[in-house]
């Protein structure tokens with residue numbers, strides 16, 4: 231599972247839908263792989279405002295990858311309201327571009343990096359979703375459907 | 376012609392042999408590719424998007440998503456299909472696809488609804504000796520560009536595990552009719568077809584962002600099934616239009632065009648031929664029937680219905696000699 235996808239995954243168990251503990255899912259025994267993919271800056275820009283940054287930070291922590299991730303969402307820099315913003319923030323917002331370098335770094339973290347073996351675990355019900363050869367198994371046993 | 380859905384649950388039907396055969400058949404590859412292109416045309420994505428592929432199989436549709444610069448997540452219930460999808464992605468142009476041996480499979484004469492042929496006469500030759508040829512075509516065309524899809528093993532009838540507003544769009548090619556079969560190994564509680572469809576559409580609706588779209592090509596067994604699937608989508612909150620390509624022929628293809636946010640699909644399907652717009656109101660009216668109206672289903676009834684829809688500014692299928700005509704058994 232790519233780290234991008236994991237940022238959008240919740241527990242599939244119905245009773246977990248309303249619990250804040252069911253997101254993000256937590257990695258256990260994760261084995262990582264980097265697999266360079268075509269870099270598409272427009273895609274990263276498109277997806278940026280949809281990312282849950284605190285979940286992303288949690289994931290990076292669990293995998294020991296904090297160095298790969300900026301401390302805040304670069305998209306936030308684009309949305310500074312003029313009042314109460316520092317000069318520097320305003321200037322950044324005025325430029326209105328996120329540098330290729332930042333986008334490339336995010337691409338490496340989100341799209342190139344995947345967990346190929348391990349588990350994703352729900353913080354609410356404890357259900358474990360196995361990952362094998364990079365494929366997440368989200369089939370639920372009958373009593374949880 | 377038998378439908379594979381009638382024979383086995385999907386994860387058993389698409390075993391290693393059947394999945395390899397499906398993926399290497401040049402005829403199937405060509406049909407699936409053209410339907411995927413059609414679905415993408417209907418989605419009309421303006422920038423590199425995050426796309427869900429529901430029932431992605433071995434990635435025939437996903438490959439095209441990648442080529443067009445989209446990033447996708449594919450879900451399927453068949454481990455064998457996903458296994459081939461993995462192999463195809465790991466295989467770079469100069470390498471060849473690792474097919475399984477075992478061409479002697481009891482299933483191979485089955486020609487299901489998901490492999491409808493444009494030329495029936497070819498049916499009999501394409502299951503053994505020209506596998507070699509298919510293999511070569513695979514080698515020549517597997518130069519996938521763009522990112523690999525991310526894959527998940529999952530039963531669409533159990534619902535999708537994504538948070539709200541995750542995806543720009545979704546496609547599903549030749550998979551949804553399977554949800555009408557409740558004899559799934561993952562459905563021991565015998566969830567009804569309606570409840571499986573409801574789970575799917577409700578959670579798909581949530582997973583798409585506002586303004587997001589989905590195009591679902593499916594092979595309904597009959598009109599009942601077609602309606603069951605369309606109305607499950609409408610009930611979930613989607614604006615829905617049902618597009619019919621090659622209507623009235625045996626190659627008819629149905630595309631359910633869905634949009635999130637606003638029940639009005641008119642904008643989405645504007646200018647297209649052969650589009651029926653279904654919204655909640657129209658479906659309820661049709662179900663209830665109105666006093667003093669012509670017999671439901673008759674030509675007069677259909678014509679008056681169309682007039683009403685046009686008056687409301689809806690997109691209505693053009694009249695033809697097939698209008699309101701019984702189309703006979705579909706397969």
Ligand SMILES: C[S@@+](CC[C@H](N)C(=O)[O-])C[C@H]1O[C@@H](n2cnc3c(N)ncnc32)[C@H](O)[C@@H]1O
Nearest residue numbers: 385430432435451452453489530531548550553
């Ligand atoms: C005809 S194949 C189409 C595959 C791919 N979309 C294509 O165009 O080549 C139908 C696929 O639907 C999948 N499928 C059937 N029922 C399913 C379910 N309940 N959940 C997920 N996938 C399912 C099957 O495993 C199979 O891979």
Ligand SMILES: [Zn+2]
Nearest residue numbers: 241246352355
């Ligand atoms: Zn849970």
